[in-house]
Amino acid sequence: MADLQQYSHGAxxxxxxxxxxxxxxxxxxxxxxxxxxxxxxxxxxxxxTEIREGxxxxxxxxxxxxxxxxxxxxxxxxxxxxxxxxxFWNSVKMAIPAVLISTFLGxxxxxxxxxxxxxxxxxxxxxxxxxxxIPFQVVLLxxxxxxxxxxxxxxxxxxxxxxxxxxxxxxxLFFRNYYVSxxxxxxxxxxxxxxxxxxxxxxxxxxxxTPIIVVSVIWQFTQIWNDFLFGASFSxxxxxxxxxxxNNIVNTTTGVKAYNVxxxxxxxxxxxxxxxxxxxxxxxxxxxxxxxxxx
Amino acid sequence: xxxxxxTKSNLTALxxxxxxxIVVAPSFAASLxxxxxxxxxxxxxxxxxxxxxxxxxxxxxxxYERLWSMERWHVAIENLLIFGGLFIxxxxxxxxxxxxxxxxxxxxxxxxxxxxxxxxxxSFIVTGTVWKWILNPGLGLENMMHELGWxxxxxxxxxxxxxxxxxxxxxxxxxxxxxxxAMFLAALRGVDQDIIRAAYMDGASLPRIYFGIIIPSIRPVxxxxxxxxxxxxxxxxxxxxALTGGGPGYASDLPATFMYTMAFQRNQLGIGAxxxxxxxxxxxAIIVPYLYSELRGGRKNG
Numbered sequence: 001m002a003d004l005q006q007y008s009h010g011a012x013x014x015x016x017x018x019x020x021x022x023x024x025x026x027x028x029x030x031x032x033x034x035x036x037x038x039x040x041x042x043x044x045x046x047x048x049t050e051i052r053e054g055x056x057x058x059x060x061x062x063x064x065x066x067x068x069x070x071x072x073x074x075x076x077x078x079x080x081x082x083x084x085x086x087x088f089w090n091s092v093k094m095a096i097p098a099v100l101i102s103t104f105l106g107x108x109x110x111x112x113x114x115x116x117x118x119x120x121x122x123x124x125x126x127x128x129x130x131x132x133x134i135p136f137q138v139v140l141l142x143x144x145x146x147x148x149x150x151x152x153x154x155x156x157x158x159x160x161x162x163x164x165x166x167x168x169x170x171x172x173l174f175f176r177n178y179y180v181s182x183x184x185x186x187x188x189x190x191x192x193x194x195x196x197x198x199x200x201x202x203x204x205x206x207x208x209x210t211p212i213i214v215v216s217v218i219w220q221f222t223q224i225w226n227d228f229l230f231g232a233s234f235s236x237x238x239x240x241x242x243x244x245x246x247n248n249i250v251n252t253t254t255g256v257k258a259y260n261v262x263x264x265x266x267x268x269x270x271x272x273x274x275x276x277x278x279x280x281x282x283x284x285x286x287x288x289x290x291x292x293x294x295x
Numbered sequence: 296x297x298x299x300x301x302t303k304s305n306l307t308a309l310x311x312x313x314x315x316x317i318v319v320a321p322s323f324a325a326s327l328x329x330x331x332x333x334x335x336x337x338x339x340x341x342x343x344x345x346x347x348x349x350x351x352x353x354x355x356x357x358x359y360e361r362l363w364s365m366e367r368w369h370v371a372i373e374n375l376l377i378f379g380g381l382f383i384x385x386x387x388x389x390x391x392x393x394x395x396x397x398x399x400x401x402x403x404x405x406x407x408x409x410x411x412x413x414x415x416x417x418s419f420i421v422t423g424t425v426w427k428w429i430l431n432p433g434l435g436l437e438n439m440m441h442e443l444g445w446x447x448x449x450x451x452x453x454x455x456x457x458x459x460x461x462x463x464x465x466x467x468x469x470x471x472x473x474x475x476x477a478m479f480l481a482a483l484r485g486v487d488q489d490i491i492r493a494a495y496m497d498g499a500s501l502p503r504i505y506f507g508i509i510i511p512s513i514r515p516v517x518x519x520x521x522x523x524x525x526x527x528x529x530x531x532x533x534x535x536x537a538l539t540g541g542g543p544g545y546a547s548d549l550p551a552t553f554m555y556t557m558a559f560q561r562n563q564l565g566i567g568a569x570x571x572x573x574x575x576x577x578x579x580a581i582i583v584p585y586l587y588s589e590l591r592g593g594r595k596n597g
Contacts, residue, residue, distance in 0.1 A: 022396060022399060022401075023401075025396060026396055026397070026401065026407055029393060029396075029411065030407055030410045030411070032469075033410050033411055033413070033414065033469070033473065034410060035429075036414075036422075036425045036426065036429060036469065037413075037425075039425060039428065039429055040425050040428075043428065051434065052434065055438060055439045055442040055443075056429065056434070056435055056436065056438065056439040057439055105321075105322055108318050109318070109319050109322050112314075112315040112316075112318045112319050113315075113319060116314070116315035117315075118315055118316050121319075124319060124323055127323070127326060127327075127331075128322065128323065128326050130326075130330065131326050131329075131330040133526070133578060133579075133582045133586075134330060134334070134575060134578065135529060135530050135551070135571070135574045135575055135578050136530070137532075137550075137551055137554045137555070137570075137571040137574050137575075138333070138334055138337050138571040138572065138574065138575045139329065139330070139333040139334070139337070140554075140555075140558060140571070141336070141337055141340060141349070141558055141564060141567065141568055141571070142332070142333040142336040142337060142340075143329070143333065145349060165325050165326075165329045166329070168322050168325065168326065169326070172322065196314075197314040197315065197318075198314075222416060225418070226417070226418035226419070226420075227418075228418065228419065228420050228532070228533040228536070228537075229532055229533065229551075229555075232536075232555075233555075233559065243418050243420045243421075243533070246418075246420055246421070246424060247420050247424075247536060247537055250424050250427070250537065251537075251540060259428055259434070262424060262428065263424075263425070263428065265424075266420075266421045266424040266425055267421075269418060269420065269421050270416075270417045270418065270421040273416045273417060273418070274413065274416055274417065276416070277412075277413055277415075277416035278409070278413075281409055281412075284416065285412070285477055288415065288474060288477070289477070289478065289481065
């Protein structure tokens, strides 16, 4: 920490003024970052008439959850009007298997690439890593062909496969970098005791991997839940994930624009990842730096 | 005893070495097919006469010629330069400023950090949706300013062809600047205290310590942040779709939305593939030298 408070040459009162100013600036920035969240929440709790009469920053005079229940149960996505609950569960059904499979594969890849190194392991890793950096536009067209051929077009299993395939490089990266720092002696000792590849993995490596498993699960969950490109390209109608449904609701051109429903839907879309962030922020940031600096 | 047990352990070791390969093989095969194979596939499609359906008649550079003769593609490229340039610059300045401010032994630093960073947990679609509502000319910011008594305030960027791309900058900066702050803050915490103390003893003022010592010493983080942000900018798709839909018309198109429109809405697979290859080339031009220098320079923060 730079800790410059102790390094200031100025007089006491001058310092106090500077500190006050510092807090003021920080609070103003905090308000700026919180403003959209505040607007989302307050708009979602207003009635449409109140939205039209009031202003963006006014608090709701009468708090109503109508927009939330309407968004969940009755909002129209395209021609079906059964609320966004369908799409919420689509996203859950897509994210959970994709997160688990990609994290597991990443763990075992990372383990194999560091603790049972074979000739060319580094090349294999470098080639895998490349997948983190490509703009996904470059795989969209072939992927839609392949999903069609596999009979997985516009299906949740298809999306799970896509997310596993393009999440692998990140999960492998996380686990590989984590396992590199674990002493090889641990594995060697177990090998001498006669433990095999999988025994060591299950009994020794996995139990000490909790932090990186959390990082990987959070990263993958955030990525997959928030994904729009794959969802929009490889799903249709009732199979769409939450982000696609939200975009459809907001950009629908028919009927009266229900801003409160839009905001309730946006909040419902954002809540799962926000919750993860608030509960496990430290791991979220770790994944972000590891995943983004290198990707 | 020695001989038989050593052949046995050799055998086990051999199996284990192969097990390791067998375990990695499926992921490696998937990567070869879904990443490298698909890139080659797209590269080929960009040389083909594909329109509505993939077709494999060779047409050489015809699709690239068509791409570069399209007014819309030039708009997308120009927008990427405007958006990328502003997005990267503002995020860097804001992120750096916030990190320095937070580094002053702030009370409730954890809470402030959480607030600055939470937009990064949201989907770009959510960000786009809420900023679209805030910036809408009817009931949004403009109306709010009128209510506050600023009657002449006008803000119609969202529906103004010349300004729409700047709304994407506003929302993008809101979302990503906290992340840059987190990167810088981590770096600031790693700066050697002794050097700072020494500078202070020499009578250096606070700004001089920052500009003269601390910021130059975290230069590598600037590079990392620029690479991450540039990468984000080139890939930006969701945010534009949710905020402006690429509009008005195609005024706020970016290459990513251009590619999507050509490939999935206009039945121009060949042009879509060509534009995707241009995007890949751009990202590679940023990432490959960076990775090369990172890997050569040894692992410092990974």
